Amino acid sequence: MLLAGRRQTEHRIRMSQQTTIRKLAELVNTPVEKLLEQLAEAGMPFSGPDQVVTSAEKIKLLGFLRRMHGKDSSAEEVAVPKKITLARRKVQELTVGGGRSKTTVAVEVRQKRTYVKPDAVAASRPGDAIDPLEAERLEALRKLEESRQRNLAEQQRLAELDRQRAEEAERKRREEEEARRRAEEEARRKAEEEERAKAAAAAPADGQEKPAQAARPAPRPAPPHRAAPERDDGRGSKPKRGSNVMVAGLDDDDTTSRFAGQLHLSAAERARRSSTRPGGRPKPRRQESRGSGVGGFERPTAPVVREVAIGDSITVADLAQKLAMKGSDVVKALFKMGVMATINQTIDHDTAVLVTEELGHKAVRAETDDAESELLASLEQVQGEPVPRPPVVTIMGHVDHGKTSLLDYIRRTKVASAEAGGITQHIGAYHVETPKGVISFLDTPGHAAFTSMRARGAKLTDIVVLVVAADDGVMPQTKEAIQHAKAAGVPIIVAINKIDKSDADPLRVKNELLAEEVVAEEFGGDTQMVAISAKTGQGIDDLLDAIILQAELLELKAVAEGRARGTVIESSLDKGRGPVATVLVQEGRLRKGDYMVCGVQYGRVRALFDETGGQPESAGPSIPVQVLGLSGVPDAGDDFVVVKDERLAKDVAQQREAKRRESRLVKQAGNRMEDIMAQMGQGEGQQVLNLVVKADVQGSVEALKQSLTALSNDLIRINVISSGVGGITESDANVAVTTKATIIGFNVRADASARRIIEANGVDLRYFSIIYDVIDQVKQVASGLLGKEIREEIIGIAEVREVFRSSKFGAVAGCMVVEGVVKRSKPIRVLRDNTVIFEGELESLRRFKENVDEVRSGMECGIGVKEYNDVKPGDQIECYERIEVQRTL
Incomplete structure (x- = not known):
């Protein structure tokens, strides 16, 4: 089978290299007759312009033309090159230093790899003849590589030199700050020592002998701030209390008078008591002494920088x-x-x-050794040998182009008939054992609302089969599917469906795909295009051959054993089975009993189901299965991974939930002033329609939210305040009552308790099964909230030719109706030089002498304007009517 696929590839390559003489002449911009003459001169006579020219004949013609122009036409010049050189360039940034001296250096790494054919390598071995030009090219490549290595080493040396300079500058700055701080500390310490020395000299030491009374010198005069002590002079005068006369043996000086009655105390206690005033109040401290003592507060000399x-x-x-x-x-x-x-x-x-x-x-x-790090470490330990795996094929295209019908024919089942309205509303995942091998298919919806579903399908797949109806051509969702496939880097196989119809035109489809840069192989491109009929089965085998051939070229491989990992395709909430997730295993093997983490949900695999309802024991790479046992409904598109135990699974899920909650709080908080001003500028007249959306699967919830919120405009804002998977519960009904919202149930129903609350409070509840019905209904509800708009429509214009005076009606204008019709019951405006000078109504409308209700274009009439007599020739009388128009989205 592999050999057959390779032969088919070689045949297609040969066919793509062949062309006719007419097409070759158009390609080289040469007349057909001249090209035939040149081919005949080159020894290749052709009978007509529609004959096929092979590549060898083209090369022969090219050599003939080169010889005619005096150039060497060796076969090596036009042959396929013997080696290919790939150049790569990578720019990185290297940060050196820290703080304010941080430096960022750009490092550019250039790599060049040369791939040589085996025969060219053999020719370059020792002992063989070496082409001088080839040797010269190899020497140039070697010198270029040495130059690149030298440049890289020089850049690294300069970056290291810059880092050392930054570190040296930082070290010098720190030494200068340390020296300055030490100098300040030394000066402060010396000042403290001098103050302590002065205080010690002022107070006598303990145990010092006092000189005798007789030997003491004459008393010193009292200081100017103290009065002389009073003494007993024999005239009855008594000394004052507290003077040194009350204590014998003390000098009458200022130092001893301060310590009268305290000689039994130590020097430290006398100093402490001397610091209090006579009334018991402490003396005020000197301001300059603050912070000088040991353990005192020191004011920082520089700002404190914290990390x-x-x-x-x-x-x-x-x-x-x-x-x-x-x-x-x-x-x-x-x-x-x-x-x-x-x-x-x-x-x-x-x-x-x-x-x-x-x-x-x-x-x-903040770097923490959290559960995510432990999860990554456990995944790195699991390694294995990759083995070939089945391809994952996604069916994409416009709505009603036959995607599900094609898959239905391959699976021999009836899927499209079970879908509401005949259109697919979910992603379907199946693996099929065909005679060509096992293939996994993903069926995506084609409706415009399911953009995210199609993008998710393109990311999961290996090959995209683009279904295009032969009678309809390229449509908007077809273009969108091409963009998704190109963004994901996935090869495309085009299936031109419905070729059994009478108005089918496959050539038109191919030409339209050219505008989207999808070129068929017969047009010189690399995209396989197969004409099929999903109804009759025509071309289905060719499509499967194309899929298998493309898969062989991709060489798809994956680790078949070990802990499984993959992606959630779809999820739902089943009333009897609980949360159900449809997953695609991309690596490893998923078994019953495994503990798995799926987004913010975790659990143990209780059961596995395939697309037929069977319960396999395990699922390998590229196999989609349904998983039961998760703690909740995961989001579509989340990755899942199998872990070693339940503790790690629970820790990872809880940490992800906490991060998601913090992100949600960040979105709700911290409004910017620009956003608030923009909201204020929208005006207060904007209406708000609140919705509660519940659906059967997560993908439908996502599609509904995106489609409904996209209907908002300047007049009305559609707000989905709550959404989820599963039936409508009592909490959903309470939320709708509180916010006055409309409940939308998509393929789900409300339970008994929810129905009681809905009926008691008159909540608007609507059930749907087709997504475009939801969009149409919401548009109608929103249009009702917008109300009606009064518009003015001009129905006729009359030009004033002459003005007549009437005793009964005043000024009567003789007019000619130049446009539309003038009616007596409608309001009018009088225009002069295209400017409105009066608004009112008609008092009379006559044709000859009879009153008429209306006068049509091209007829003369007499018009009397009520309460206005200043009509002049040349004026225009505009007749209009007011109509009410319902506002719509």
Whole structure:
């Protein structure tokens, strides 16, 4: 089978290399007759312009033409090159230093690889003859590689030199700051020692002998700030209390008078008591002595710069605590940056880093050894040998082009008939054992609302089969599917369906695909296009051959054993089985009993189901299965991975849920002033339609939310306040009552308790099974909220030719109706020089002497304008009517 596929590939290549003389003449812009003459001169006579020219004949003609122009026409010049050179360029940034001296150096790495054919390599071995030109090219390549290595080494040396310079500058700055701090400390210490020495000299030491009374010198005069002590002079005068006369043996000086009655105390106690006033109040301390004692407060000499570890999000209060600042200061800084957040709100990492740097601190990424790190470490331990795996094929295309019918014919089942309205509303996953091998198919919806489903299918797949109806051609969703496939880098196989119809035109489809840069093989492109009929089965085998051939070229491989990993295709909530997830295993083997993490959900695999309802024991790579046992309904598109135990699965799921909650809080908080001003500028007249959306699967919920919110405009905003998978519950009904919302049930129903609340409160509940019915109904409801609009429509214009005076009607204008019809019951405007000068109504409308109700274009009439007599010739009388128009989206 592999040999047959390769032969088919070689045959297609040969066919694509052949062309006719007429097409070759158009390609080289030469007349057909001249090209035939040149072929005949080159020894290749042809009888007509529609004959086929092979590649060898083209090469022979090229050699003949080169010889005619005096050039060497060796076969080697036009042959296929013997080697291919691939050049790659990669630019990286290297950061050296830290703090303010941080330097970023751009490092550019260039790589060039040359792939040589085996015969060319054999020719270059020792002992063989070497082409001088080839040797010269090899020597040039070697010199280029040596130059690149030298440049890279020089760049690395310069980067290392810059880093050393930055470190040296940082070290010198720190030494200067340390020397300055030491000098200040030394000066402060010397000042403290001098003050202590002065205080010790002023107080006598304990146990010092006092000189005798007789030998003491004459008393010193009292200091100017003290009065002389009073003495007993024999005239009855008594000394004052507290003077040194009350204690014998003390000198009458200022030093001893301060310690009268305290000689039994030590020097330290006398110094402490002397620091209090006579009234018991302590003396005021000197201001300059603050901070000079041991253990006193020292004012910092430089701002304190802190390193703050910040995760993906953080509250303003936690950030203020890490910065050792008041919360109000951080809020003020955020307001200056344009972020309006309170102290309890959560801000994202980038905003937190900006405000931290704005406040003069340094922010670093918070690195924690969390459950995600443990999960990645456990996944790295699981390794195996890749083996070939089946291809995953996604069927894409426009709605009603026959995607599901094609898959239905391959599977021999009836799927499209079971879908509501005959269109696919979900992603279907199947693996089919065909005579060509096992193939896994993903069927995506073609409706415009399911854009995200098609994008998700393109990311999961190996090959995209683009179904295009031969009678309809390329449609909008066809173009969208091509864009998804190109964005995912997936090869495309075009299946031109419905060729059994009478108006089928496959050539038109191929020409239209050329505009989308999808070129068929017969047009010189690389896209296989197969004409099929999903109804009769025509061309189905050719399509399967094309799929198998493309899969062989891709060489698809995966690890077949070990812990499984993959992606969630679809998810739903079953009333009897609980959360059900349809997953596609991409690597490893998924077995019953495995513990798995799926987005923010986790659980143990209780059962596996295939597309036929069977229960396989395991599922390998490229096999879609349904999984039971998860803790909740995962989101479509989430990755799943099997872990070693339940503890790790639960920790990873809880951590992801916490991060998702923080991200949701970040979106709700921190509104910018520009956003608030933009909302204020929208005006207060915008209506809001609240919706509660419940659907059977996660993909439908996603599609409904995107489609409904896209209907919003300046007049009305459609807000999906709640959405989920499963039936309508009592909590959904309460949310709808609180917010006055409309409940939309897509393929689900409300339970008994929810119905009681809905009936009691008059909530609008609507059931749907087709997505475009939902969109149409929401448009009608929104249009009802918009109300009606009054529009004015001009129905006729009359030109004034002459003005007559009447005693009964005043000024009567003789007019000619030049456009439309003038009716007596409609309001009018009088225009002069295309400017409105009066608005009112007709008082009379006559034709000759009879009153008429209307006058049509091209007829003369007399018009009397009510309460207006200033009509002049040349004026125009415009007749209009007011109509009510329902506003729509």
